[in-house]
Amino acid sequence: MIYLDNAATTFIKPQAVTEAVMNCIRFECGNPGRGAHAISLAAAERIYACREALSDFFGVGAPERVIFTLNTTHALNLAIKGVLGYGDHALISELEHNAVRRPLYALAAQGVQFDVFPVVGLDTEAILRGIRERLTPKTAALITTHASNICSISLPIRAIGALCKEKGIRLIVDAAQSAGHLPIDLRDMQISALALPAHKALFGIQGCGALLLAEGMDPKPLLEGGSGVDSAPLVMPNEPPERYEAGTLPTPAIAGLLAGLNFVRSLGLDEIRRRTEALFLAARERLLSFRDLELYQADAVGSVLLFNHRQIPSTELARTLDREGIAVRAGLHCAPLAHRALGTPAGGAVRLGFSSLNTPEEIDALYSVLRRIV
Numbered sequence: 001m002i003y004l005d006n007a008a009t010t011f012i013k014p015q016a017v018t019e020a021v022m023n024c025i026r027f028e029c030g031n032p033g034r035g036a037h038a039i040s041l042a043a044a045e046r047i048y049a050c051r052e053a054l055s056d057f058f059g060v061g062a063p064e065r066v067i068f069t070l071n072t073t074h075a076l077n078l079a080i081k082g083v084l085g086y087g088d089h090a091l092i093s094e095l096e097h098n099a100v101r102r103p104l105y106a107l108a109a110q111g112v113q114f115d116v117f118p119v120v121g122l123d124t125e126a127i128l129r130g131i132r133e134r135l136t137p138k139t140a141a142l143i144t145t146h147a148s149n150i151c152s153i154s155l156p157i158r159a160i161g162a163l164c165k166e167k168g169i170r171l172i173v174d175a176a177q178s179a180g181h182l183p184i185d186l187r188d189m190q191i192s193a194l195a196l197p198a199h200k201a202l203f204g205i206q207g208c209g210a211l212l213l214a215e216g217m218d219p220k221p222l223l224e225g226g227s228g229v230d231s232a233p234l235v236m237p238n239e240p241p242e243r244y245e246a247g248t249l250p251t252p253a254i255a256g257l258l259a260g261l262n263f264v265r266s267l268g269l270d271e272i273r274r275r276t277e278a279l280f281l282a283a284r285e286r287l288l289s290f291r292d293l294e295l296y297q298a299d300a301v302g303s304v305l306l307f308n309h310r311q312i313p314s315t316e317l318a319r320t321l322d323r324e325g326i327a328v329r330a331g332l333h334c335a336p337l338a339h340r341a342l343g344t345p346a347g348g349a350v351r352l353g354f355s356s357l358n359t360p361e362e363i364d365a366l367y368s369v370l371r372r373i374v
């Protein structure tokens, strides 16, 4: 089977990740922070090591400001609902996933308003102009994806961060598609909160994500419950991470995330980029050789390539590819707004998501299978 659905989740994991998860379950999986015995302490130590590694890699500068969540969606909900309230205004990009749009839509019922700024086809200056034009005195947060989940457009986060800083607005970044692909430094880019998944390009397993909080970014907790410390009061502890981490953490998934992050660090983001861009360019060249295929925003080179056959609906093409042993994803990819911005038809399009563990031979095989189908 050839797996080209890495933008949804990476399926082929480095062996070190599988081993770390298994070792954790076998030897370290006490309840972290909920006991003083050796097995509980082993779990807590593994979790702290992962906090430190994430803090280091993403320029947070404070391991305790790394908050573990279930996934990116959970992290975004915590950041968005934790800072926006009645009367606030927010800005989002036109490339947002429903993980950003739906929490904001839910907040709209509570008196939060938001506007959408354009991105597709624009350079950094034009994107910043679009943001400036939509700012209001009530704008409290700008929430944006770093990299689209349906094409390889990425946003100029450093420039957006500088503008948000100048205007006193919080910047919440959805790094679902960029963590493990693009360099990110929270302090350097002036990001207030960064939401990321373990299970995509950081090669961890499902069940874990993280919200990284800058100094001064202290959203309201989304959940209340046991925190393992300070059990007597009826309110959550004041300090991160316990303030936000109610209930038992997914220790095996966190152990896997640490191993995945170490894999990414050892390969290096430059090498990861070199590999995924080479796969992208090879696939783009092959797809462009078909008269009946349409590609969307394919000048933006990266790890995601979106296309359609002019006569075959995207879901049917994906199903046929699956029967031939190639896993891709079709439809709207939980991002109907982004599909509209790219001009795909109502049925969406077919997405290829590359990982540094894919090979050029797999792109050759995709081409042969597509030729047969088309």
Ligand code: PMP
Pocket (backbone or CB within 6 Å): 007, 008, 071, 072, 073, 074, 097, 099, 145, 147, 148, 149, 174, 176, 177, 196, 197, 209, 334
């Ligand atoms: N944002 C973007 C841009 C995504 O691609 C995804 C995953 N499809 C999410 C958010 C949600 O991620 P998760 O499944 O980890 O909640």
